Amino acid sequence: MKFRTLNRHFKEGTKNIWRNSWMTIASVGAVTTTLILVGVFLVLMLNLNHIADNLEEDVQIKALIELTAEESQVEEIGEKIESISEVESVTYATKEEELENLIDSMGEQGSVWEMYEQDNPLHDVYIIKTTDPLDTMNIASEIEAYEGVDRVNYGQDYVQNLFKFNEYARNVGLVLIFALVFTAIFLISNTIKITIMARKREIGIMKLVGATNAFIRWPFFIEGLLLGVLGSLIPVAVIVGGYYYLTQNMEILSRFNFMQILPFQPFAWQIAGLIIGIGACIGVWGSVMSVRKFLKV
Amino acid sequence: MIEMQGVYKTYPNGVVALNGLDVTIDQGEFVYIVGHSGAGKSTFTKLIFREEQPSKGKIIVNNKDLSSMKWRHVPMLRRGIGVVYQDFRLLPRMTVYENVAFALEVIEESPKTIRKRVMEVLDSVGLKNKARFIPDELSGGEQQRVAIARAIVNHPGVLIADEPTGNLDPDTSWEIMRILEEINASGTTIIMATHSKEIVNTIKKRVIAMEDGIIVRDEHRGEYGYEI
Ligand SMILES: Nc1ncnc2c1ncn2[C@@H]1O[C@H](COP(=O)(O)OP(=O)(O)O)[C@@H](O)[C@H]1O
Ligand SMILES: [Mg+2]
Numbered sequence: 110m111k112f113r114t115l116n117r118h119f120k121e122g123t124k125n126i127w128r129n130s131w132m133t134i135a136s137v138g139a140v141t142t143t144l145i146l147v148g149v150f151l152v153l154m155l156n157l158n159h160i161a162d163n164l165e166e167d168v169q170i171k172a173l174i175e176l177t178a179e180e181s182q183v184e185e186i187g188e189k190i191e192s193i194s195e196v197e198s199v200t201y202a203t204k205e206e207e208l209e210n211l212i213d214s215m216g217e218q219g220s221v222w223e224m225y226e227q228d229n230p231l232h233d234v235y236i237i238k239t240t241d242p243l244d245t246m247n248i249a250s251e252i253e254a255y256e257g258v259d260r261v262n263y264g265q266d267y268v269q270n271l272f273k274f275n276e277y278a279r280n281v282g283l284v285l286i287f288a289l290v291f292t293a294i295f296l297i298s299n300t301i302k303i304t305i306m307a308r309k310r311e312i313g314i315m316k317l318v319g320a321t322n323a324f325i326r327w328p329f330f331i332e333g334l335l336l337g338v339l340g341s342l343i344p345v346a347v348i349v350g351g352y353y354y355l356t357q358n359m360e361i362l363s364r365f366n367f368m369q370i371l372p373f374q375p376f377a378w379q380i381a382g383l384i385i386g387i388g389a390c391i392g393v394w395g396s397v398m399s400v401r402k403f404l405k406v
Numbered sequence: 407m408i409e410m411q412g413v414y415k416t417y418p419n420g421v422v423a424l425n426g427l428d429v430t431i432d433q434g435e436f437v438y439i440v441g442h443s444g445a446g447k448s449t450f451t452k453l454i455f456r457e458e459q460p461s462k463g464k465i466i467v468n469n470k471d472l473s474s475m476k477w478r479h480v481p482m483l484r485r486g487i488g489v490v491y492q493d494f495r496l497l498p499r500m501t502v503y504e505n506v507a508f509a510l511e512v513i514e515e516s517p518k519t520i521r522k523r524v525m526e527v528l529d530s531v532g533l534k535n536k537a538r539f540i541p542d543e544l545s546g547g548e549q550q551r552v553a554i555a556r557a558i559v560n561h562p563g564v565l566i567a568d569e570p571t572g573n574l575d576p577d578t579s580w581e582i583m584r585i586l587e588e589i590n591a592s593g594t595t596i597i598m599a600t601h602s603k604e605i606v607n608t609i610k611k612r613v614i615a616m617e618d619g620i621i622v623r624d625e626h627r628g629e630y631g632y633e634i
Binding site: 111 | 481
Protein backbone atom coordinates (compact mmCIF):
# COMPACT_ATOMS: atom_id res chain seq x y z
CA MET A 110 0.00 0.00 0.00
CA LYS A 111 1.26 3.41 -0.92
CA PHE A 112 1.55 6.11 1.74
CA ARG A 113 -1.01 8.32 -0.02
CA THR A 114 -3.51 5.48 0.20
CA LEU A 115 -2.93 5.15 3.95
CA ASN A 116 -3.43 8.88 4.16
CA ARG A 117 -6.66 8.50 2.20
CA HIS A 118 -7.87 5.76 4.58
CA PHE A 119 -7.10 7.99 7.55
CA LYS A 120 -9.13 10.85 6.12
CA GLU A 121 -11.96 8.49 5.24
CA GLY A 122 -11.99 6.89 8.71
CA THR A 123 -12.06 10.30 10.38
CA LYS A 124 -14.83 11.47 8.08
CA ASN A 125 -16.90 8.40 8.96
CA ILE A 126 -16.68 9.35 12.61
CA TRP A 127 -18.29 12.70 11.78
CA ARG A 128 -20.76 11.29 9.30
CA ASN A 129 -22.12 8.76 11.79
CA SER A 130 -22.09 11.17 14.69
CA TRP A 131 -24.89 9.40 16.62
CA MET A 132 -23.24 6.03 16.32
CA THR A 133 -19.96 7.60 17.28
CA ILE A 134 -21.50 8.95 20.47
CA ALA A 135 -23.06 5.57 21.25
CA SER A 136 -19.84 3.61 20.69
CA VAL A 137 -17.66 6.10 22.49
CA GLY A 138 -20.16 6.08 25.36
CA ALA A 139 -20.01 2.29 25.60
CA VAL A 140 -16.23 2.29 25.60
CA THR A 141 -16.08 5.14 28.10
CA THR A 142 -18.37 3.43 30.59
CA THR A 143 -16.53 0.15 30.36
CA LEU A 144 -13.10 1.67 30.59
CA ILE A 145 -14.02 3.68 33.69
CA LEU A 146 -15.17 0.45 35.34
CA VAL A 147 -12.13 -1.46 34.11
CA GLY A 148 -9.88 1.38 35.28
CA VAL A 149 -11.41 1.51 38.76
CA PHE A 150 -11.12 -2.25 39.05
CA LEU A 151 -7.53 -2.23 37.88
CA VAL A 152 -6.59 0.43 40.39
CA LEU A 153 -8.36 -1.42 43.19
CA MET A 154 -6.90 -4.77 42.20
CA LEU A 155 -3.33 -3.63 41.78
CA ASN A 156 -3.42 -1.73 45.07
CA LEU A 157 -4.98 -4.65 46.87
CA ASN A 158 -2.22 -6.77 45.44
CA HIS A 159 0.35 -4.28 46.53
CA ILE A 160 -1.03 -4.12 50.07
CA ALA A 161 -1.30 -7.87 50.17
CA ASP A 162 2.33 -8.16 49.07
CA ASN A 163 3.33 -5.76 51.83
CA LEU A 164 1.42 -7.76 54.37
CA GLU A 165 2.94 -10.97 53.15
CA GLU A 166 6.36 -9.37 53.37
CA ASP A 167 5.67 -8.62 57.01
CA VAL A 168 4.90 -12.21 57.80
CA GLN A 169 7.70 -13.68 59.92
CA ILE A 170 8.25 -16.75 62.05
CA LYS A 171 9.38 -16.53 65.63
CA ALA A 172 10.96 -19.68 66.94
CA LEU A 173 10.87 -19.57 70.74
CA ILE A 174 13.90 -21.25 72.33
CA GLU A 175 13.32 -23.45 75.35
CA LEU A 176 14.28 -21.68 78.55
CA THR A 177 16.54 -24.55 79.51
CA ALA A 178 18.47 -24.72 76.26
CA GLU A 179 22.26 -24.69 76.32
CA GLU A 180 24.17 -22.04 74.44
CA SER A 181 25.65 -24.63 72.09
CA GLN A 182 22.19 -25.96 71.36
CA VAL A 183 20.96 -22.47 70.54
CA GLU A 184 23.80 -22.04 68.05
CA GLU A 185 23.07 -25.40 66.50
CA ILE A 186 19.42 -24.44 65.99
CA GLY A 187 20.52 -21.22 64.31
CA GLU A 188 22.78 -23.10 61.89
CA LYS A 189 20.05 -25.59 61.04
CA ILE A 190 17.57 -22.83 60.28
CA GLU A 191 20.08 -21.02 58.11
CA SER A 192 20.69 -24.17 56.09
CA ILE A 193 17.04 -24.38 54.99
CA SER A 194 17.08 -23.20 51.37
CA GLU A 195 13.70 -21.41 51.48
CA VAL A 196 14.83 -19.20 54.37
CA GLU A 197 15.80 -15.68 53.42
CA SER A 198 17.07 -14.32 56.74
CA VAL A 199 17.47 -15.33 60.33
CA THR A 200 18.11 -12.99 63.24
CA TYR A 201 18.58 -13.76 66.87
CA ALA A 202 17.02 -11.72 69.66
CA THR A 203 17.47 -12.23 73.38
CA LYS A 204 14.47 -12.11 75.65
CA GLU A 205 15.64 -8.73 76.97
CA GLU A 206 15.61 -7.29 73.44
CA GLU A 207 12.22 -8.83 72.85
CA LEU A 208 10.78 -7.22 75.95
CA GLU A 209 12.24 -3.85 74.96
CA ASN A 210 10.66 -4.14 71.51
CA LEU A 211 7.37 -5.07 73.10
CA ILE A 212 7.42 -2.11 75.47
CA ASP A 213 8.33 0.23 72.60
CA SER A 214 5.59 -1.04 70.34
CA MET A 215 2.97 -0.57 73.09
CA GLY A 216 3.73 3.13 73.46
CA GLU A 217 1.80 4.63 76.41
CA GLN A 218 0.64 1.32 77.76
CA GLY A 219 4.12 -0.10 77.48
CA SER A 220 4.95 0.96 81.02
CA VAL A 221 2.70 -1.80 82.35
CA TRP A 222 5.19 -4.29 81.01
CA GLU A 223 8.15 -2.59 82.60
CA MET A 224 7.49 -4.47 85.80
CA TYR A 225 8.50 -7.67 84.03
CA GLU A 226 12.01 -6.37 83.54
CA GLN A 227 13.11 -8.11 86.71
CA ASP A 228 11.38 -11.42 85.94
CA ASN A 229 11.20 -11.69 82.14
CA PRO A 230 8.56 -14.24 81.03
CA LEU A 231 9.66 -14.09 77.37
CA HIS A 232 11.91 -16.45 75.43
CA ASP A 233 15.02 -15.91 73.41
CA VAL A 234 13.92 -16.15 69.76
CA TYR A 235 15.02 -16.66 66.21
CA ILE A 236 13.16 -14.39 63.83
CA ILE A 237 12.91 -16.00 60.41
CA LYS A 238 11.76 -14.65 57.04
CA THR A 239 11.13 -16.98 54.15
CA THR A 240 11.91 -16.08 50.55
CA ASP A 241 8.35 -16.91 49.48
CA PRO A 242 5.80 -15.98 52.15
CA LEU A 243 3.70 -18.93 51.07
CA ASP A 244 6.34 -21.29 52.56
CA THR A 245 5.81 -19.80 56.01
CA MET A 246 3.57 -22.57 57.34
CA ASN A 247 5.74 -25.48 56.20
CA ILE A 248 8.98 -23.98 57.43
CA ALA A 249 7.35 -23.10 60.74
CA SER A 250 6.26 -26.65 61.43
CA GLU A 251 9.68 -27.95 60.38
CA ILE A 252 11.43 -25.67 62.85
CA GLU A 253 8.95 -26.47 65.58
CA ALA A 254 10.17 -30.06 65.50
CA TYR A 255 13.79 -29.11 66.33
CA GLU A 256 15.08 -30.07 69.70
CA GLY A 257 15.42 -27.02 71.92
CA VAL A 258 12.60 -25.14 70.17
CA ASP A 259 9.68 -24.63 72.51
CA ARG A 260 7.15 -23.52 69.90
CA VAL A 261 6.83 -21.32 66.82
CA ASN A 262 4.72 -18.25 66.36
CA TYR A 263 3.67 -16.70 63.05
CA GLY A 264 0.10 -15.55 63.62
CA GLN A 265 -1.16 -18.90 62.33
CA ASP A 266 -4.82 -18.01 61.68
CA TYR A 267 -4.03 -14.55 60.43
CA VAL A 268 -1.53 -15.76 57.87
CA GLN A 269 -3.74 -18.50 56.51
CA ASN A 270 -6.71 -16.15 56.13
CA LEU A 271 -4.57 -13.51 54.52
CA PHE A 272 -3.27 -15.89 51.89
CA LYS A 273 -6.75 -17.16 51.13
CA PHE A 274 -8.18 -13.66 50.85
CA ASN A 275 -5.40 -12.46 48.57
CA GLU A 276 -5.82 -15.31 46.17
CA TYR A 277 -9.58 -14.90 46.15
CA ALA A 278 -9.38 -11.15 45.52
CA ARG A 279 -6.95 -11.65 42.64
CA ASN A 280 -9.09 -14.24 40.90
CA VAL A 281 -12.35 -12.34 41.31
CA GLY A 282 -10.69 -9.17 40.02
CA LEU A 283 -9.30 -10.88 36.94
CA VAL A 284 -12.61 -12.48 36.07
CA LEU A 285 -14.42 -9.18 36.47
CA ILE A 286 -11.98 -7.32 34.24
CA PHE A 287 -12.23 -9.94 31.49
CA ALA A 288 -16.01 -9.90 31.69
CA LEU A 289 -16.06 -6.12 31.38
CA VAL A 290 -13.70 -6.04 28.41
CA PHE A 291 -15.74 -8.65 26.56
CA THR A 292 -18.95 -6.77 27.23
CA ALA A 293 -17.35 -3.67 25.77
CA ILE A 294 -16.15 -5.48 22.67
CA PHE A 295 -19.63 -6.85 22.20
CA LEU A 296 -21.19 -3.42 22.63
CA ILE A 297 -18.86 -1.66 20.22
CA SER A 298 -19.02 -4.38 17.60
CA ASN A 299 -22.78 -4.15 17.81
CA THR A 300 -22.88 -0.40 17.43
CA ILE A 301 -20.45 -0.51 14.54
CA LYS A 302 -22.46 -3.35 13.05
CA ILE A 303 -25.52 -1.11 12.98
CA THR A 304 -23.64 1.56 11.08
CA ILE A 305 -22.29 -1.08 8.75
CA MET A 306 -25.73 -2.49 8.05
CA ALA A 307 -26.50 0.96 6.77
CA ARG A 308 -23.23 0.89 4.85
CA LYS A 309 -23.70 -2.61 3.48
CA ARG A 310 -24.96 -1.18 0.20
CA GLU A 311 -22.01 1.18 0.10
CA ILE A 312 -19.59 -1.69 0.55
CA GLY A 313 -21.30 -3.47 -2.36
CA ILE A 314 -20.88 -0.39 -4.53
CA MET A 315 -17.22 -0.07 -3.57
CA LYS A 316 -16.57 -3.65 -4.61
CA LEU A 317 -18.38 -3.01 -7.87
CA VAL A 318 -15.83 -0.31 -8.63
CA GLY A 319 -13.01 -2.76 -7.96
CA ALA A 320 -12.08 -2.03 -4.36
CA THR A 321 -10.24 -4.83 -2.59
CA ASN A 322 -11.36 -6.06 0.83
CA ALA A 323 -8.31 -4.48 2.42
CA PHE A 324 -9.10 -1.15 0.81
CA ILE A 325 -12.61 -1.24 2.26
CA ARG A 326 -11.49 -2.53 5.64
CA TRP A 327 -8.81 0.06 6.36
CA PRO A 328 -11.05 3.05 7.03
CA PHE A 329 -13.16 0.89 9.36
CA PHE A 330 -10.02 -0.24 11.14
CA ILE A 331 -8.93 3.35 11.64
CA GLU A 332 -12.43 4.37 12.66
CA GLY A 333 -12.50 1.64 15.31
CA LEU A 334 -9.07 2.65 16.55
CA LEU A 335 -10.13 6.28 16.87
CA LEU A 336 -13.41 5.34 18.56
CA GLY A 337 -11.52 3.25 21.11
CA VAL A 338 -8.98 5.96 21.80
CA LEU A 339 -11.70 8.64 22.02
CA GLY A 340 -13.57 6.40 24.44
CA SER A 341 -10.50 6.14 26.66
CA LEU A 342 -9.98 9.89 27.11
CA ILE A 343 -12.58 10.49 29.83
CA PRO A 344 -11.64 7.31 31.73
CA VAL A 345 -7.97 8.33 31.68
CA ALA A 346 -8.86 11.77 33.04
CA VAL A 347 -11.14 10.28 35.71
CA ILE A 348 -8.68 7.63 36.84
CA VAL A 349 -5.56 9.79 36.78
CA GLY A 350 -7.37 12.72 38.42
CA GLY A 351 -9.08 10.51 40.96
CA TYR A 352 -5.88 8.72 41.84
CA TYR A 353 -4.04 11.99 42.22
CA TYR A 354 -6.70 13.20 44.65
CA LEU A 355 -6.52 9.90 46.51
CA THR A 356 -2.75 9.95 46.89
CA GLN A 357 -2.90 13.54 48.10
CA ASN A 358 -5.46 12.67 50.75
CA MET A 359 -4.27 9.31 51.95
CA GLU A 360 -1.91 10.51 54.67
CA ILE A 361 -4.27 9.28 57.37
CA LEU A 362 -4.32 5.79 55.96
CA SER A 363 -0.65 5.71 55.12
CA ARG A 364 0.18 6.13 58.79
CA PHE A 365 -0.53 2.45 59.12
CA ASN A 366 2.41 1.34 57.11
CA PHE A 367 0.72 -1.78 55.77
CA MET A 368 -1.91 0.37 54.00
CA GLN A 369 0.61 1.96 51.64
CA ILE A 370 -1.08 2.42 48.26
CA LEU A 371 1.01 2.58 45.11
CA PRO A 372 2.61 6.00 44.56
CA PHE A 373 1.05 8.25 41.90
CA GLN A 374 4.20 8.14 39.77
CA PRO A 375 4.54 6.05 37.66
CA PHE A 376 1.48 3.97 38.55
CA ALA A 377 -1.16 6.44 37.30
CA TRP A 378 0.58 6.82 33.95
CA GLN A 379 0.95 3.08 33.53
CA ILE A 380 -2.76 2.69 34.16
CA ALA A 381 -3.49 5.50 31.69
CA GLY A 382 -1.42 3.76 29.01
CA LEU A 383 -3.13 0.48 29.77
CA ILE A 384 -6.60 2.06 29.48
CA ILE A 385 -5.78 3.69 26.13
CA GLY A 386 -4.33 0.38 24.93
CA ILE A 387 -7.41 -1.59 25.98
CA GLY A 388 -9.64 1.07 24.38
CA ALA A 389 -7.76 0.86 21.09
CA CYS A 390 -7.93 -2.94 21.10
CA ILE A 391 -11.65 -2.94 21.87
CA GLY A 392 -12.28 -0.48 19.03
CA VAL A 393 -10.18 -2.26 16.43
CA TRP A 394 -11.46 -5.68 17.38
CA GLY A 395 -15.08 -4.53 17.36
CA SER A 396 -14.82 -2.92 13.94
CA VAL A 397 -12.81 -5.71 12.31
CA MET A 398 -15.28 -8.29 13.61
CA SER A 399 -18.31 -6.42 12.35
CA VAL A 400 -17.02 -5.56 8.87
CA ARG A 401 -15.89 -9.08 8.13
CA LYS A 402 -19.15 -10.65 7.11
CA PHE A 403 -20.10 -7.84 4.74
CA LEU A 404 -17.04 -8.29 2.58
CA LYS A 405 -18.17 -11.48 0.83
CA VAL A 406 -19.93 -9.60 -1.96
CA MET B 407 -13.43 -9.33 -25.95
CA ILE B 408 -16.13 -11.25 -24.13
CA GLU B 409 -16.89 -14.87 -24.87
CA MET B 410 -19.45 -17.23 -23.32
CA GLN B 411 -19.70 -20.93 -24.10
CA GLY B 412 -22.58 -23.11 -22.87
CA VAL B 413 -23.32 -20.89 -19.88
CA TYR B 414 -26.02 -21.93 -17.43
CA LYS B 415 -27.09 -20.17 -14.27
CA THR B 416 -29.36 -21.58 -11.61
CA TYR B 417 -29.85 -19.41 -8.51
CA PRO B 418 -29.69 -21.05 -5.08
CA ASN B 419 -33.50 -20.80 -4.84
CA GLY B 420 -33.80 -23.04 -7.92
CA VAL B 421 -34.70 -20.38 -10.48
CA VAL B 422 -33.02 -21.09 -13.81
CA ALA B 423 -31.97 -17.68 -15.11
CA LEU B 424 -29.70 -18.73 -17.99
CA ASN B 425 -30.25 -21.87 -19.98
CA GLY B 426 -27.29 -22.35 -22.31
CA LEU B 427 -25.71 -19.18 -23.66
CA ASP B 428 -23.18 -18.96 -26.49
CA VAL B 429 -22.11 -15.50 -27.49
CA THR B 430 -19.07 -13.50 -28.51
CA ILE B 431 -18.78 -9.73 -28.20
CA ASP B 432 -15.78 -8.06 -29.83
CA GLN B 433 -13.82 -5.09 -28.54
CA GLY B 434 -15.50 -1.79 -29.46
CA GLU B 435 -18.95 -3.23 -30.16
CA PHE B 436 -22.18 -1.61 -28.97
CA VAL B 437 -24.70 -4.30 -28.01
CA TYR B 438 -28.28 -3.99 -26.79
CA ILE B 439 -29.69 -6.84 -24.70
CA VAL B 440 -33.48 -6.86 -25.03
CA GLY B 441 -36.24 -9.11 -23.74
CA HIS B 442 -39.08 -9.27 -21.27
CA SER B 443 -38.58 -8.79 -17.58
CA GLY B 444 -37.14 -11.98 -16.07
CA ALA B 445 -35.60 -13.13 -19.38
CA GLY B 446 -32.12 -13.17 -17.79
CA LYS B 447 -30.62 -9.91 -19.08
CA SER B 448 -29.31 -8.71 -15.72
CA THR B 449 -27.94 -12.13 -14.85
CA PHE B 450 -26.11 -12.17 -18.19
CA THR B 451 -24.42 -8.83 -17.46
CA LYS B 452 -23.57 -9.78 -13.86
CA LEU B 453 -21.61 -12.82 -15.03
CA ILE B 454 -19.26 -10.56 -16.97
CA PHE B 455 -17.86 -8.77 -13.92
CA ARG B 456 -18.34 -11.80 -11.69
CA GLU B 457 -21.07 -10.44 -9.47
CA GLU B 458 -22.56 -13.87 -10.14
CA GLN B 459 -20.84 -17.07 -11.14
CA PRO B 460 -22.23 -19.51 -13.73
CA SER B 461 -23.44 -22.93 -12.62
CA LYS B 462 -21.90 -24.37 -15.77
CA GLY B 463 -20.01 -23.12 -18.82
CA LYS B 464 -17.03 -21.01 -19.74
CA ILE B 465 -16.70 -17.24 -19.62
CA ILE B 466 -13.68 -15.38 -20.95
CA VAL B 467 -13.29 -11.64 -20.41
CA ASN B 468 -10.21 -9.78 -21.64
CA ASN B 469 -8.47 -13.12 -22.22
CA LYS B 470 -9.09 -14.20 -18.60
CA ASP B 471 -11.05 -17.35 -17.79
CA LEU B 472 -13.45 -16.28 -15.03
CA SER B 473 -14.20 -19.80 -13.80
CA SER B 474 -10.61 -20.32 -12.65
CA MET B 475 -10.17 -16.77 -11.40
CA LYS B 476 -9.30 -16.46 -7.71
CA TRP B 477 -11.32 -14.20 -5.41
CA ARG B 478 -8.45 -11.87 -4.88
CA HIS B 479 -8.17 -11.20 -8.60
CA VAL B 480 -11.79 -10.16 -8.93
CA PRO B 481 -11.09 -6.51 -8.00
CA MET B 482 -8.59 -6.34 -10.88
CA LEU B 483 -11.21 -7.67 -13.28
CA ARG B 484 -13.75 -5.10 -12.11
CA ARG B 485 -11.32 -2.23 -12.55
CA GLY B 486 -11.34 -3.02 -16.25
CA ILE B 487 -15.13 -3.01 -16.49
CA GLY B 488 -17.35 0.02 -15.83
CA VAL B 489 -20.86 -0.69 -14.57
CA VAL B 490 -23.91 1.57 -14.67
CA TYR B 491 -27.26 0.70 -13.15
CA GLN B 492 -30.83 1.93 -13.37
CA ASP B 493 -30.62 3.02 -9.71
CA PHE B 494 -27.25 4.77 -10.18
CA ARG B 495 -25.55 3.17 -7.13
CA LEU B 496 -23.68 6.24 -6.05
CA LEU B 497 -22.11 6.48 -2.60
CA PRO B 498 -24.73 8.67 -0.93
CA ARG B 499 -22.50 10.41 1.58
CA MET B 500 -19.79 11.37 -0.85
CA THR B 501 -19.81 14.33 -3.18
CA VAL B 502 -19.97 13.92 -6.95
CA TYR B 503 -16.24 14.54 -7.08
CA GLU B 504 -15.51 11.96 -4.36
CA ASN B 505 -17.72 9.37 -6.01
CA VAL B 506 -15.80 9.59 -9.25
CA ALA B 507 -12.43 9.91 -7.53
CA PHE B 508 -13.11 6.72 -5.56
CA ALA B 509 -12.57 4.54 -8.63
CA LEU B 510 -9.12 6.08 -9.02
CA GLU B 511 -8.21 5.94 -5.32
CA VAL B 512 -8.84 2.22 -5.50
CA ILE B 513 -6.05 1.87 -8.06
CA GLU B 514 -3.81 4.17 -6.00
CA GLU B 515 -3.49 6.94 -8.56
CA SER B 516 -1.64 10.08 -7.45
CA PRO B 517 -3.81 12.92 -6.09
CA LYS B 518 -2.65 15.11 -8.94
CA THR B 519 -3.70 12.62 -11.61
CA ILE B 520 -6.98 12.01 -9.78
CA ARG B 521 -7.87 15.71 -9.68
CA LYS B 522 -7.05 16.17 -13.34
CA ARG B 523 -8.80 13.06 -14.58
CA VAL B 524 -11.94 13.51 -12.42
CA MET B 525 -12.49 17.08 -13.60
CA GLU B 526 -11.85 15.98 -17.18
CA VAL B 527 -14.43 13.22 -17.05
CA LEU B 528 -16.98 15.35 -15.14
CA ASP B 529 -16.55 17.92 -17.89
CA SER B 530 -17.23 15.30 -20.54
CA VAL B 531 -20.59 14.43 -18.94
CA GLY B 532 -21.38 18.12 -18.38
CA LEU B 533 -21.20 18.14 -14.58
CA LYS B 534 -18.05 20.12 -13.90
CA ASN B 535 -20.01 22.74 -11.98
CA LYS B 536 -21.74 20.18 -9.72
CA ALA B 537 -18.58 18.52 -8.43
CA ARG B 538 -19.25 19.48 -4.82
CA PHE B 539 -22.89 18.37 -4.73
CA ILE B 540 -23.98 15.16 -3.07
CA PRO B 541 -26.08 12.70 -5.13
CA ASP B 542 -29.34 13.59 -3.35
CA GLU B 543 -29.03 17.17 -4.58
CA LEU B 544 -29.01 16.07 -8.23
CA SER B 545 -31.72 15.10 -10.72
CA GLY B 546 -31.97 11.49 -11.93
CA GLY B 547 -30.28 12.31 -15.24
CA GLU B 548 -27.44 14.07 -13.44
CA GLN B 549 -26.97 11.16 -11.04
CA GLN B 550 -26.78 8.77 -13.98
CA ARG B 551 -24.16 10.96 -15.60
CA VAL B 552 -22.13 10.81 -12.38
CA ALA B 553 -22.44 7.02 -12.43
CA ILE B 554 -21.23 6.96 -16.04
CA ALA B 555 -18.36 9.30 -15.19
CA ARG B 556 -17.32 6.97 -12.37
CA ALA B 557 -17.62 3.93 -14.64
CA ILE B 558 -15.33 5.35 -17.33
CA VAL B 559 -12.90 7.40 -15.26
CA ASN B 560 -10.19 4.72 -15.32
CA HIS B 561 -10.60 3.98 -19.04
CA PRO B 562 -12.22 0.53 -18.82
CA GLY B 563 -12.34 -1.60 -21.95
CA VAL B 564 -15.97 -2.50 -21.32
CA LEU B 565 -18.95 -0.51 -20.05
CA ILE B 566 -21.97 -2.46 -18.86
CA ALA B 567 -25.21 -0.53 -18.51
CA ASP B 568 -28.24 -2.33 -17.03
CA GLU B 569 -31.29 -0.30 -18.05
CA PRO B 570 -29.42 2.98 -17.65
CA THR B 571 -32.40 4.99 -18.85
CA GLY B 572 -35.00 2.98 -16.93
CA ASN B 573 -35.66 5.73 -14.40
CA LEU B 574 -35.25 8.69 -16.71
CA ASP B 575 -37.61 10.77 -18.83
CA PRO B 576 -37.19 10.64 -22.65
CA ASP B 577 -35.18 13.86 -23.05
CA THR B 578 -32.75 12.84 -20.36
CA SER B 579 -32.53 9.36 -21.85
CA TRP B 580 -31.38 10.74 -25.21
CA GLU B 581 -28.79 12.80 -23.39
CA ILE B 582 -27.44 9.64 -21.70
CA MET B 583 -27.42 7.80 -25.05
CA ARG B 584 -25.39 10.58 -26.65
CA ILE B 585 -22.80 10.20 -23.89
CA LEU B 586 -22.72 6.39 -24.29
CA GLU B 587 -22.22 6.74 -28.04
CA GLU B 588 -19.31 9.08 -27.44
CA ILE B 589 -17.74 6.60 -25.06
CA ASN B 590 -18.25 3.83 -27.61
CA ALA B 591 -16.69 5.97 -30.32
CA SER B 592 -13.51 6.15 -28.24
CA GLY B 593 -13.20 2.34 -28.45
CA THR B 594 -14.98 1.13 -25.32
CA THR B 595 -17.23 -1.90 -25.69
CA ILE B 596 -20.77 -1.15 -24.51
CA ILE B 597 -23.27 -3.76 -23.37
CA MET B 598 -26.62 -2.25 -22.54
CA ALA B 599 -29.70 -4.08 -21.30
CA THR B 600 -32.77 -2.02 -22.10
CA HIS B 601 -36.55 -1.89 -22.39
CA SER B 602 -36.60 1.16 -24.61
CA LYS B 603 -38.02 0.37 -28.01
CA GLU B 604 -37.46 3.98 -29.19
CA ILE B 605 -33.79 3.93 -28.36
CA VAL B 606 -33.09 0.52 -29.91
CA ASN B 607 -34.98 1.33 -33.09
CA THR B 608 -33.47 4.82 -33.45
CA ILE B 609 -29.84 4.33 -32.58
CA LYS B 610 -29.23 1.13 -34.57
CA LYS B 611 -26.75 -1.33 -33.05
CA ARG B 612 -26.31 -5.05 -32.58
CA VAL B 613 -29.36 -6.49 -30.77
CA ILE B 614 -29.34 -9.66 -28.68
CA ALA B 615 -32.85 -10.75 -27.70
CA MET B 616 -33.32 -13.10 -24.75
CA GLU B 617 -36.24 -15.24 -23.64
CA ASP B 618 -36.30 -17.64 -20.69
CA GLY B 619 -32.55 -17.61 -20.34
CA ILE B 620 -31.58 -18.27 -23.96
CA ILE B 621 -30.67 -16.06 -26.89
CA VAL B 622 -33.50 -16.13 -29.44
CA ARG B 623 -32.16 -13.50 -31.82
CA ASP B 624 -28.81 -11.85 -32.51
CA GLU B 625 -28.74 -9.27 -35.37
CA HIS B 626 -26.52 -6.41 -36.41
CA ARG B 627 -28.40 -3.11 -36.71
CA GLY B 628 -31.40 -5.01 -35.31
CA GLU B 629 -34.88 -3.94 -34.22
CA TYR B 630 -36.33 -4.01 -30.70
CA GLY B 631 -38.89 -6.56 -31.88
CA TYR B 632 -41.33 -6.53 -28.94
CA GLU B 633 -44.48 -4.49 -28.52
CA ILE B 634 -43.61 -3.05 -25.09
N1 LIG C 1 -30.33 -13.11 -6.84
C1 LIG C 1 -31.32 -13.87 -7.36
N2 LIG C 1 -31.77 -14.93 -6.65
C2 LIG C 1 -32.73 -15.70 -7.15
N3 LIG C 1 -33.33 -15.50 -8.33
C3 LIG C 1 -32.92 -14.46 -9.07
C4 LIG C 1 -31.89 -13.58 -8.62
N4 LIG C 1 -31.71 -12.63 -9.57
C5 LIG C 1 -32.56 -12.90 -10.55
N5 LIG C 1 -33.30 -14.00 -10.28
C6 LIG C 1 -34.29 -14.61 -11.13
O1 LIG C 1 -33.67 -14.98 -12.33
C7 LIG C 1 -34.50 -14.70 -13.43
C8 LIG C 1 -33.78 -13.76 -14.40
O2 LIG C 1 -33.62 -12.51 -13.76
P1 LIG C 1 -32.86 -11.29 -14.40
O3 LIG C 1 -31.57 -11.77 -14.89
O4 LIG C 1 -32.85 -10.21 -13.41
O5 LIG C 1 -33.78 -10.91 -15.63
P2 LIG C 1 -34.01 -9.53 -16.35
O6 LIG C 1 -32.91 -8.62 -16.00
O7 LIG C 1 -34.09 -9.89 -17.79
O8 LIG C 1 -35.32 -9.00 -15.87
C9 LIG C 1 -35.78 -14.12 -12.88
O9 LIG C 1 -36.73 -15.15 -12.79
C10 LIG C 1 -35.38 -13.65 -11.52
O10 LIG C 1 -36.48 -13.72 -10.62
MG1 LIG D 1 -32.91 -6.74 -15.08
